[in-house]
Amino acid sequence: MKQHIASIRTNILVFASLLVLLLGTVGAAYLPLGPLHFPVAMAIAAAKAVLIVLFFMHALHSHRLTLVICVASLLWLSIMIALTLSDYHSRGWLDIPGK
Numbered sequence: 001m002k003q004h005i006a007s008i009r010t011n012i013l014v015f016a017s018l019l020v021l022l023l024g025t026v027g028a029a030y031l032p033l034g035p036l037h038f039p040v041a042m043a044i045a046a047a048k049a050v051l052i053v054l055f056f057m058h059a060l061h062s063h064r065l066t067l068v069i070c071v072a073s074l075l076w077l078s079i080m081i082a083l084t085l086s087d088y089h090s091r092g093w094l095d096i097p098g099k
Contacts, residue, residue: 004061014055021048 021044028040054060059070 004058006055006058006061010055014051018048018051021051 025041025044028037028044033040053070059066
């Protein structure tokens with residue numbers, strides 16, 4: 001497999017995008033978003049994570065199996081988070097004495 005070397009321009013653009021997203025995170029912390037604080041922060045964090053994985057960890061130009069493993073790990077993480085949240089949200093459903 002041919003090794004890909006990212007150009008300086010690409011690295012600078014990704015770095016600038018990460019800085020803009022950082023400023024977006026800090027700016028969103030001061031906005032009165034109410035219950036939307038968490039989803040906005042997670043969306044910005046997910047965008048930063050995608051940029052880091054694709055460009056700085058070279059997943060964009062790696063073997064396709066690497067991308068499959070990245071997607072599978074994100075799917076597994078989402079399953080674990082969904083199961084944890086379902087347990088957390090359903091704790092008050094049963095009236096258990098002594099609780």
